[in-house]
Amino acid sequence: MPSLLLNIGFGFYFLSVILYAAGLFFAKKILTVLARFSTICGILGITFYLGIRWHLAARPPFSNMFESLVVLGWAVAIVSVFIEIKYEIRSIAVGASLISLLAIGYASLLDKEIAPLMPALRSNWLTIHVLTCFIGYAALTVAFISSALLLFKKKEDEGLDIISYKMITFGFLFLTLGIITGSVWANSAWGTYWSWDPKETWSLITWFIYAIYLHVRFTKKWKGKMAARISVLGFLAMIFTYFGVNYLLKGLHSYGG
Amino acid sequence: MAIITLLSLIGTFIPQNESPAFYIEKIGHMGYSVLSKMGLSSLYSSWWFILFLILLSLNLTVCLLNRLPLKVRSLGTFIAHLSILVILFGAFIGIVYGEKGLIKIGKAEEISSFMSKGRPVDLGFSIRLDDFIYNEHIDPKEKLLVQPAAGKEDEVIAEIPTEVGTELNITDTGYKIKILRYLNDFAMDTATKVALNRSAAPNNPAIEAELKDKDGKTAKFWIFARFPDMHQKTDPNFKFIYRWVGRRPKDFISKVAILRGTREITRKNIRVNEPLSFGGYKFFQSTYDTETLGWSGLQVVSDPGVPVVYAGFLLLIAGVIIIFYVNPVIKRR
Numbered sequence: 265m266p267s268l269l270l271n272i273g274f275g276f277y278f279l280s281v282i283l284y285a286a287g288l289f290f291a292k293k294i295l296t297v298l299a300r301f302s303t304i305c306g307i308l309g310i311t312f313y314l315g316i317r318w319h320l321a322a323r324p325p326f327s328n329m330f331e332s333l334v335v336l337g338w339a340v341a342i343v344s345v346f347i348e349i350k351y352e353i354r355s356i357a358v359g360a361s362l363i364s365l366l367a368i369g370y371a372s373l374l375d376k377e378i379a380p381l382m383p384a385l386r387s388n389w390l391t392i393h394v395l396t397c398f399i400g401y402a403a404l405t406v407a408f409i410s411s412a413l414l415l416f417k418k419k420e421d422e423g424l425d426i427i428s429y430k431m432i433t434f435g436f437l438f439l440t441l442g443i444i445t446g447s448v449w450a451n452s453a454w455g456t457y458w459s460w461d462p463k464e465t466w467s468l469i470t471w472f473i474y475a476i477y478l479h480v481r482f483t484k485k486w487k488g489k490m491a492a493r494i495s496v497l498g499f500l501a502m503i504f505t506y507f508g509v510n511y512l513l514k515g516l517h518s519y520g521g
Numbered sequence: 522m523a524i525i526t527l528l529s530l531i532g533t534f535i536p537q538n539e540s541p542a543f544y545i546e547k548i549g550h551m552g553y554s555v556l557s558k559m560g561l562s563s564l565y566s567s568w569w570f571i572l573f574l575i576l577l578s579l580n581l582t583v584c585l586l587n588r589l590p591l592k593v594r595s596l597g598t599f600i601a602h603l604s605i606l607v608i609l610f611g612a613f614i615g616i617v618y619g620e621k622g623l624i625k626i627g628k629a630e631e632i633s634s635f636m637s638k639g640r641p642v643d644l645g646f647s648i649r650l651d652d653f654i655y656n657e658h659i660d661p662k663e664k665l666l667v668q669p670a671a672g673k674e675d676e677v678i679a680e681i682p683t684e685v686g687t688e689l690n691i692t693d694t695g696y697k698i699k700i701l702r703y704l705n706d707f708a709m710d711t712a713t714k715v716a717l718n719r720s721a722a723p724n725n726p727a728i729e730a731e732l733k734d735k736d737g738k739t740a741k742f743w744i745f746a747r748f749p750d751m752h753q754k755t756d757p758n759f760k761f762i763y764r765w766v767g768r769r770p771k772d773f774i775s776k777v778a779i780l781r782g783t784r785e786i787t788r789k790n791i792r793v794n795e796p797l798s799f800g801g802y803k804f805f806q807s808t809y810d811t812e813t814l815g816w817s818g819l820q821v822v823s824d825p826g827v828p829v830v831y832a833g834f835l836l837l838i839a840g841v842i843i844i845f846y847v848n849p850v851i852k853r854r
Contacts, residue, residue: 380658380769383793433845440841444834453794455621455805455822457830458612 269313270334270372276306277341277365284348284358296354303345303361310338310368321378326394327385329510330374335394337367339402347406347431353423359409389449396445400438401502404474407431408499411492420488428495429481436474443467466505473498574609581606597848601840604833611829619824623807626650627816631780635821644821646800647780651788653809653817654774657703659684660766665700665728665744667691668760683728683763694758695735702729705768705811707745716743721811726765773806775817791819 283299314334317325325331344360347353381390407428414424446464451457458464477494480486486494581602588599620642622635626649633647665681679691681698688699707727708719716729726746733739746765775791779799789797797804801823808818 380771382770383773387794437838437841437845440837444838448831448834451827452796453805454807455796455803455820455824457827 267376269309269316270368273306273309273313273337274365274368274372276302276309277337277361277368280306280341280361281358281365284354284361287354288358296348296352299354299357299361300345300349303341303357306364307338307341307345310334310341314338317378323381323386324391324394326390327381328379330371330376332394332398332506333367333371333374335398336401336405337364337371339398340364340367340405343399343402343406343431347427351423351427353410353427355413356406356409356424356427359413360406363405363409384453387449387453389445389452393442393445393449396438397442400435400442401506403431403435403438404499404502407435407495411495411499414492415489415496422488425488425491428492432474432477432495432498436471436478439467439471439474443471463505463509466501466509470498470501470505473501578606578609593851594848597840597843597845599840600836601844604836604840607833607836608830609833611826611831611833613826614829615824615826619822619826620802621820621822621824624648624819624821625810625816626775626777626819628652630816637821644800644802646786648804648819649778649780650775650817651778652776653814654772654776655809655814656771656774657768658771659768662764663766663768664764665698665730666762666764667698668762670758670760678759691759696759697733699731699733700728701731701741703727704729707743718812723765723768726763726768728763730761732759773809773817775806775819777804777819 280299280303283295283302287295287299314325317331326335340360341364344357344364347360348357410424410428410431414421414428417424443464446467447457450459450464473494477491477498480494481491585599585602585606588595620635620637622637622642624632624635626632628650631647631649632644634641634643636642659682663683665683666677667679667681668677678694679689681687681689681691681700683700683703685700685703688697690697702716704716704718704725704727706719706722706724707716708725709716716727719725725748727743729741729743731739731741744761744763746763749762773793776788777791777797778788779786779797787799791797791804791806793806796806803822805820805822806817807820810816810818
C-alpha cells in the first residue's frame with residue numbers, strides 16, 4: 265500500500281514533466297492547468313506516503329538517504345508548483361518537476377526498509393532540522409534551475425533573475441535555520457554546537473557562497489548572468505553537502521548514506 | 522568609504538570561504554581516517570585559521586562601525602552582521618573559559634575530576650556509575666534454528682527468538698533452550714577462557730545458549746552466525762543454526778548518581794540526546810566499553826559561551842528575516 269502511493273506520486277510527477285514540457289511548445293493554457301493538477305496529485309500521493317510511513321515506523325520518516333530523497337522530491341515539487349502558479353514560468357516548472365521526478369526515482373532504487381532509529385537521531389530536533397534544511401534545499405534547487413536557464417539564454421531575462429533572487433533569499437533563511445537547528449541539536453546531543461564535521465563544514469561553505477551571492481547583489485549590484493553563476497556554484501556546493509559528504513567523507517552524518 | 526567597506530567585506534569572505542574548503546581537501550587525503558566526532562581537527566585550531574577568524578571579526582567590526590549612526594533601513598543588515606560577531610565572541614568565550622573532557626567511568630566507580638586542556642579540573646561533586654545498559658534492536662527475522670541432527674538439510678524443528686533471556690521448549694521434544702548471552706564480535710580470552718566482545722563491529726556474532734534435557738541436565742554452548750559448523754558438541758539429537766540478520770543500537774543508558782561527599786543528591790539516566798546537567802557541567806553519553814560493557818564514556822562539558830552563541834543565532838535569524846521580509850514591506854509603503 266505505501267509503495268503504491270510512492271509509485272502514484274512518481275507517475276504524476278512524470279506526467280507533470282511531460283505536460284509542462286508540452287505547454288512550452290504548444291501555448292495552450294489547458295496543458296499548464298493539467299500539469300499543475302498532476303503535480304498537486306503527485307504531492308498529495310507523496311504526502312500520504314510520508315504520513316503512512318511516519319505512522320508505521322512510529323517516528324519521523326527523515327532518517328536515511330531514501331527517506332530524505334522522498335522529502336526532497338516532495339519539497340521541490342511544492343515550491344515549484346507555488347512559483348509556477350505565481351509567476352507562470354513553465355520552463356522552471358519543467359526543470360523542477362524533472363528534479364522531483366529524479367529524486368523519487370532514485371529513492372525508489374534504494375532500500376525502502378523501515379529501520380529503527382539510531383539513538384543519536386531520536387530527538388524532536390530531527391523533524392525541525394530536516395524540514396528546515398529541506399525547505400531550504402527545495403528553494404535553492406528552484407533558484408538553481410532558474411539561474412541555469414538564465415545562463416542558457418542568449419539575453420538577460422529579468423523574470424528568471426528575480427525568481428533566482430527570491431528563491432535564494434527564502435532558501436538562505438531556511439539554510440540558516442537548518443544550520444542553527446543542527447547546531448543546537450548537536451549541542452544537546454554531544455555537548456558541542458560545532459565540531460567541523462564534513463557535513464557541517466560543507467553546509468557552511470554552501471552558506472558562504474549564497475552569502476556572497478547576496479552581498480554582491482546588494483553592494484555591487486550584480487544581477488542576471490553574473491549573479492546566476494554564483495547561484496549555480498552554491499547549488500553544486502549544496503549537492504555536495506547533501507550527497508557527496510555522505511558517500512565520500514565520513515562523519516557525524518554518515519548514517520545518511 | 523562604501524567601496525572600501527564593500528571590498529574588504531568581500532575580501533574577508535574569500536579567505537573565509539577557502540579555509541574550510543582547504544580542510545576538506547585534507548580530509549579527502551586522509552580518507553576515512555577522520556572519524557572522531559569530538560576531535561577538533563588541528564587545522565581548525567591552526568594559527569592561520571584563527572587568524573582568518575580574527576580578520577573576519579575585525580572586518581565585521583569596521584563594517585558595523587561604518588554603519589553608525591544606524592538608519593532604520595539598515596537595521597536588518599546591522600543585526601545580521603552583528604550576530605556573526607556575537608557567535609564568534611561566544612565561541613571565543615567557550616575556548617577561553619569552557620572546559621571539556623571525556624571520562625571513562627567504570628561500574629560502581631566514583632569520579633570527581635576530569636582532564637581538560639591537559640590539566641585536571643575538579644567538579645566540586647562526584648559522579649558514580651551504577652549501571653551501564655546497552656540495548657539493540659533485533660530484527661524479527663533473526664532466529665536460532667533448531668534442526669534434527671540426522672535430517673534433511675533444510676528441516677527446521679523450531680525457530681527460537683534470540684533475545685537474551687528467552688526460554689522456550691523445543692516443540693514437544695522435552696528439551697528446553699534458553700538464550701544466555703549475545704556477542705557482536707566473539708573472542709575468547711586465552712588466559713582466562715572468558716568470552717568477550719572484541720569490538721562493537723559485528724565481525725563474529727555469536728549467542729550462548731543453554732540446553733536442558735528431559736532429566737534437567739544442562740549444557741551451555743556458543744553458536745556462531747558466520748561459522749555454522751563450529752559450535753561445540755552439544756546434544757546428539759540437534760543441530761543449531763544461528764540466523765543472524767544485523768542488529769542496530771537501540772539505547773545507551775548510563776545510570777548515574779551525583780554525590781557530595783557521601784550524600785547522594787540525585788540519580789539520573791544519561792542517554793544520547795538526554796544529558797545530565799549539574800553544577801554548571803553537562804554529562805553526555807559519548808562512548809562505552811564495547812568489550813564487556815564495563816565502563817561508560819561520558820563527555821563532560823562546561824561552556825559559558827553557549828548562551829552568547831545562541832543569542833547570536835537568534836540575532837542572525839532576526840536579521841535575515843528583517844532584511845528579506847520586513848524591509849521590502851517598509852520600502853513598499
